[in-house]
Amino acid sequence: MPKSRKSSLNGYGYVTCRHYLHAWEHSKWIQYVNVRGRKYPRAHTELVQESVCLRCGTIRSDRYNPRSFERIGRSYTYPSDYLQKGEGLKKQDFTELFVAEGKKKAVTIDAQKEE
Numbered sequence: 001m002p003k004s005r006k007s008s009l010n011g012y013g014y015v016t017c018r019h020y021l022h023a024w025e026h027s028k029w030i031q032y033v034n035v036r037g038r039k040y041p042r043a044h045t046e047l048v049q050e051s052v053c054l055r056c057g058t059i060r061s062d063r064y065n066p067r068s069f070e071r072i073g074r075s076y077t078y079p080s081d082y083l084q085k086g087e088g089l090k091k092q093d094f095t096e097l098f099v100a101e102g103k104k105k106a107v108t109i110d111a112q113k114e115e
Contacts, residue, residue: 014082015101016098017053017058024053024060026050026051028050029049031048032046046064046072047063047065049061049062056082058078059076059077060076062074
């Protein structure tokens with residue numbers, strides 16, 4: 001898993017991923033055979049595509065039925081210090097923190113001189 005790249009906002013890591021969503025890179029395909037589950041009680045084969053977020057290291061696993069090409073599931077594995085939905089700040093709070101951080105770093109350009 002890539003090393004986590006947290007935002008500089010103290011205690012509120014992963015703000016970039018929460019604001020812009022994850023930056024996925026497809027990493028590998030895995031084929032599982034003789035899989036059984038609630039939705040498909042008979043043994044079957046599943047293909048799983050794993051993708052890793054380049055910024056925070058979250059792993060997304062998309063499960064497919066190789067016969068029908070149907071996506072049959074999706075799951076996420078988050079870094080241990082990643083806030084889960086319902087914990088800590090709401091999306092609007094992250095947006096406000098993100099914009100406030102950008103305001104500190106912004107370069108000022110006089111729009112009148114740009115014309």
